[in-house]
Structure formats: C-alpha cells, structure tokens
Amino acid sequence: MKNWLRKHPEVRTIRVAAADLNGQPRGKRIPARFAEKVTTEGTRFPLSVLNLDIWGEDIDDSPLIFDSGDADGVLRPTERGFVPMPWLDAPTALLPIWMFRENGQPYEGDPRHALAAVVRRYAERGLTPVVAMELEFFLIDDSGKKLQVPPSPRSGKRRKAAEILSIRALDAFDNFFTDLYNACEEMDIPADTAISEAGLGQFEINLMHGDDALKAADDAWLFKMLVKGLARRHGFAASFMAKPYADYPGTGLHTHFSVIDRDGRNIFSNGGPEGSDTLRHAVAGCLAAMGDSTLLFAPHANSYDRLVPEAHAPTGICWAYENRTAAIRVPSGSPSARRIEHRVAGGDVNPYLMLAAILGAALIGIENRDEPPPPITGNAYALSLPQIPDGWEDAITAFENSPAMAAIFPRELIRNYVLTKRQERHYMAELSPEEQVEVYLDTV
Template sequence: MSSLQMKNFLRKNPNVRTIRVAACDLNGQPRGKRVPSRFADKIVENGTRFPVSVLNLDIWGEDIDDSPLVFESGDRDGVLFPTERGFLPMPWLEAPTALLPIWMFREDGRPYEGDPRHALRAVLDRYKARGLTPVVAVELEFFLIDDSGRTLEVPISPRSGKRRKAAETMSIRALDTFDIFFTDLYDACEAMDIPADTAISEAGLGQFEINLMHGDDALRAADDAWLFKWLVKGLARRHGFAASFMAKPYEDYSGSGMHAHFSVLDEKGRNVFDDGGSKGTDTLRHAVEGCLSAMKDSALIFAPHLNSYDRLVPGAHAPTGLCWAYENRTAAIRVPSGAPAARRIEHRVSGGDVNPYLSLAAILGAALNGIEDGREPPEPITGNAYALDLDHMPGNWSDAIEHFEKSEIMPRIFPEELIRNYLLTKKQERHYMAELSPKEQVEIYLDTV
C-alpha cells in the first residue's frame, strides 16, 4: 500500500476515528500508540518515534535491567515507518479502528537490527542475492479457553450450554459448537486480507488449527501469522472466552505448534526441491541438513518461554529428536508426499507461542545455510521417532539459552544486536519466572504469547 493509498483508506472510511500504530517486539507483542485518525497523515508521511528499548521488553512489558538500550544510551528513540501492509481494520474492537503496522529504523535511515521484522527481511535478502524466493505457509494451533474460574476449562458451548471435557480430533461437531466464533473469525480474516484456509479441531482440550495459505512473500506470511494471533485472541474475548497460543496450557493434552511449510523457487519460478519424483533434489536435502544442524542452537527461538518445554516431550505430538523423514509426523523435519511440483519441507518444531518473524527467519536462514554449504543430512528415519536413539532438542529453557548464546550458527542468521537483546530478555524472564507459582506463570502466558 503506497502513501497515497494509506491516506485514501482513511478518507474512504470516515467512521474510523482512531488508529493504532504498532510494531512487533522480540516476544511477538505489539508495541505502539493510539492516534486520532485526523493526525494519521503525519505518521504516513514522517513516521513516528518511540524508544528503541520498546522492542526489547520482557514478557511483562518491563525494561531489561542490564540492557544498553535503556539508561546507558539515554533511552534514545528509533524512527518507525509504516510497512507495505498499510491500514487494516481491527474487527475485534467495538469502535471502528484501523491498525497501521510499523517497523523501526535508525535516525540515519538504516534498519534497526533489533527489530524482528528486519531480521526476516535480511534473511530474504540473502535468498534474493542468490536468485531464490522462498514460498511459505504456516499452520497455527490455538486453544479456546474459559479462564473465568480457578482452573482453565473448555468454554461452555454456545449451542448446547454444556461443557464437553474431551479432546475431539478432527471433529466436525467441535467446529460446529463454536460456529459463530469461527464465522466471525473468517469474516475478520477476509477484512484484514489474512489468507485463512482450512480449520480443524485438534487433539488438545478445546484446541483448533487454522492453516494460512502459502505465498511467495515470506515477510507477508510472517505478518499474516502475527496479525492472525492478535485477531484470534481479541475476537475470542468479544465472544466471552479466551484464545491462547501458549505452548502447553493443559498438562494432560498435547500443546500448540506453528508448523512452517516452505519450498524455494529459482529465477524462472521452478521449485528447486522438485526432482520429478518423491525424494526431492540435492538442494532439498542440503536445506534439511541446514535446518537439522541449527535446530539445537535455535531452540530458544522455536521454544521461547518456560512453558514451551512442557510441549517438547516424547509422545505428545511435538518433535523431540533431531531427525527428518518422508511423510512422518513424529520427525522434526517432514517432507510431505504429493505432487512433485509441490515438494516442500515442513518444519514442525516451533510452538504456537513463537514470534513468527524470528521463527521463519531461523528456519529459512538455517535452510539457506545448508544450501550454501552443500552438506548431506543423515539418512531419513522410518517409524516412530520417539522410539529411536536420536540426538535431542534442549529439554529445558536454560539449556536452550546456553545453546543460543554459544552458537556459531546463529550469527549467520541473526544480527549481533538482536542476539544480544534476545539473550538479555530471556535471561531476565528466566530469573523472574522462577519467583512465580505455576498458576501465575500460566496467567502471564495465557494472554501474551
């Protein structure tokens, strides 16, 4: 959307009285301002300003105690400009409101390297320099939750007035139970131009999954995932319950993931993973090797919170072993079957609680490392990955922090400033989470991630 189109959006929608300008912080939280719509043209033309440190807050929205972005630097401002997405409606709010997504730059016009959207853009620039374009789609799992009582429960059915406490994998009845919510959600996605496709009920208690359609703009795919999470949580509250993408709200049920599917096109639009058969090309295998080699070091991106590691346990529909396979959902990396022209990689590690920009940057950056290095992965597994003797993902938050901090791979994917800021954030959160009860931990994650 051009500057002129942004201005015309508000002129064509005079009922919109206020706007929100928002950027994505390292935890995936929207940070920004409320602005009367009559002053929106100024932001479209000149951007807006807020402290650089705002993109590096902890999960509570607090400053990072030892961050050089705060007192050491005088808490200086960054300059934030609209992304190419332009204005979007915010259907979960009562008053007509428009959202203007923004991202951060330095005073001299350079992208601010601590902005997660810029981190993904930098990875995509590496692909572009090689004449390659990733095609990306994500699948987002989430829970509908009644959090009004002392314990978390499935919301009461708007149709029957009853509460069914059971997992209902791919149940049409479960979808129909919340038909009004899902109808409103799909209408809202259409209004926001989020390409929501198939919905299913999942294996968790009150758990659902919606797929977002694939496209050859990975930055837009991350935008869609970020906006979708915000929309689902806001719209659920309008319907009288909560929606959460936290990795594991219920101990006895599977957690939520954000699976990413990707292929790669060359300059002629050909899928470089397609060999005309079921196995895929050398390039596919090199991309798989890159993803596997980076998986331990990038665990802190794919499992960013204390609760994330409750999901990554054997036999819980989340991968734990470092392996790949053809058409096997127990593996961390799955190569789905289907038409050779659609040959792709499914990366199954990320929880629903991730920052979509960082997750896609880590996945696509690792895959490109593999393509550049040209190394072969281990042999694909067959059978149940949980039953095999494999190297494993870090089993807890502290181990993941250590792998990320000592990594020689992460600096190939992320800028030094983002790595530093992210580590400071996670170390502070680890310190203060240890002071909270499990109930208090769930309360903060339920509404944020």
C-alpha cells in the same frame, strides 16, 4: 495509505504497532485525523521498547536504556499498510510499523528487519521462499480458578475430551469461526482450512502459502492478535501458549516452505517423491541449526512442557518422509509441490524470528551443499537421536554461543534476546505454575 482512510471515514482512531522480540505489539493510539503525519514522517519511541520482557518491563542490564540515554528510534509504516481491527467495538485500523535508526538504517534489534535480511539473501541468489503456516490455538474459559473448555454457545455444554477432526467441535463454535473468517477477509489474512485438534478446545487454521515471507510472518502475527481479541468478544479466551493443559498435547506452529528460482520452478522438486539434492541440503541446514535455534521455537518457560516424548511435538533432531514424529517432515503429494514441514515451533513464538531462523538455516545448508543424515522410519521417540534442548537455560546458552545464529541474526538482536530471556527466566522461577499460566495465557 491516505486513500485507505478516505475510503473508510468510519475509522476514527488508529493504532500504530511494531512487534517486539516476544512478538508483542508495541505502539500508540492516534486519532485518525492525525494519521497523515505518521504515514509520511513516521513516529518515534525508544529503541528499548522492542526489547521488553514478557511483562512489558525494561531489561535491567540492557545497554539500550541508561548507558545510551534511552535513545529514540524512528518507526515507519511497513508495506502492509492499514488493516482493520474487527475485534474492537469502535471502527479502528492498525498500521504495522518497523524501526529504523536516526540515519535511516534498519534497527538491528527489530525482528521484522531480521527476517527481511534473510529474504534479501535469498533474492540475491535469484531465489524466493514460498511459505505457509499452520497455527494451533486453544479456546479457554478462564473465568474460574481452573482453565476449562468454554461451553458451546449452541448447546451450553462443555467438550471435556479431545475430538480430533470433529465437525461437531467446529460447529459448537460456529459463530466464532464465522466471525473469524470474515475478519480474516477484512484483514487480508489467507485463512484456509480449520480443524479441531487433539487438545481440549484446541483448533488449527492453516494460512495459505505465498511467495512473500514477510507477509506470511505478518499474517501470523496479525492472526494471533485477531484470534485472541475476537475470542474475548465472544466471552472466552483464545491462547497460543505452548501447553495450557498438562495431560493434553500443546500448541504447535508448523511451517511449510519450498523455494522457487527466477523462472518460478520449485528447486525442491526433482519430479519424484524423494525431492531434489537442494531439498536435502536445506534439510541438513535446518537440522544443523535446530538445537541452537530452539530458543526461538520454544521461547518461554511453558514452551518446554510441550517438547516431551509422545506428546505430538518433536524431541529428536531428525527428518523423515511423511512422518509426523520427526522434527522435519517432507510431505507426500504432487512433486511440483515438494516442500519441507518444520514442526518444532510452538504457537507462542515470534513469527518473524521463527521464520528467519528456519529460512536462514535452510539457506546455509543450500549454500554449503550440506548433506543430512539418512531419513528415519518409524517412531522417532523410540530411536536414539540427538535431542532438542529440553530446558530453557540450555536453549538460551546454545542460542547465545551459536555460530549458525550469528550467521543469521545481527549481534545486537542476539544480545538483546539473550538478556530478555535470562531476565524472564529469573523472575519466572519465583512464580507458581498457575501464576506462569496467568502470565502467558493472554500474552503469547
């Protein structure tokens, strides 16, 4: 870490930041000449900072505040090290950090530690998840009273209709995407294919698969910061909110994963199109936990506007081969790359909690050798299926009382997250839909 700063003398300030339960970066700005203290000793801020609501306010009845004297945690650098922040004017570096207790134990309310614990459980069994994510987002002109597609810097015209897989739509914002890919290279974010999607001004970028689930979640967290910051430099907004436009599909964050053993063999493959018994067990685990983990896949009031029938987001708890109406899809292709695509999460999630829920549920299914129901065929929206919770309060209650979630997440994290979501639900009920959009547009 010291060498990175020596190699980049132009960097005069750094940010140190950890992800709170909503995935919001919380931290400090520090002059680069004082960075060595942070890299060697860490920094401190209250444990309660990782348990703020979406506005950045304390949770009213949190035991982390007055009951415990609002005690500090110790924040230390993650293995990611420094990354540049190309969306800022001045050369600046971000140092991702995570929280520990005074005695050196991981803080149970830190979402990154929750994912690390799930990954360790795989490692104890000689297994490694291989993960890739597809991140959708909207480019938005929010300068007026009504959200709309920004005008193309090339033509000055607005694209007022969805253009699925349109090269013209990508070319309209070519300077933005060129800067975005250059920034991803600088930040070691493995950005691959970009496409235009089914919403107004909606695009998707795939992040390449890798065998480090923590890095995959880091990449998604950093990518969201980068896209939002870089868009502002180009004169418009970028948003990962679940449903900015009522009449168009919302924003998804689809996760692909397989699992390899100590020999590097994909244990989801049996050499054929159907996949192995282990793949079915993992599917069963994901399906069994899907209702209870919906709060992590749809964490905000706006999230449930996306989870409606025939809007390119799943509503029924089911799986299928090569079928995008299902909540879990097993893609076709080479048997050696057999994998699961989990399609429930919106773009507004905390990537660490989302990935911990998916991988944790899959591992429970593998350990128990659970069997899923038969895969569906045809249109999932037209079938009689168990349903994903379609309301915020139902999702909160299911998460709070779930044995599956208790088997994946620490009790403190579950308590803190439920308190956070209940407070947000209370105050969001006082806002108009337009005011809710204003809250979510830049935050999630």
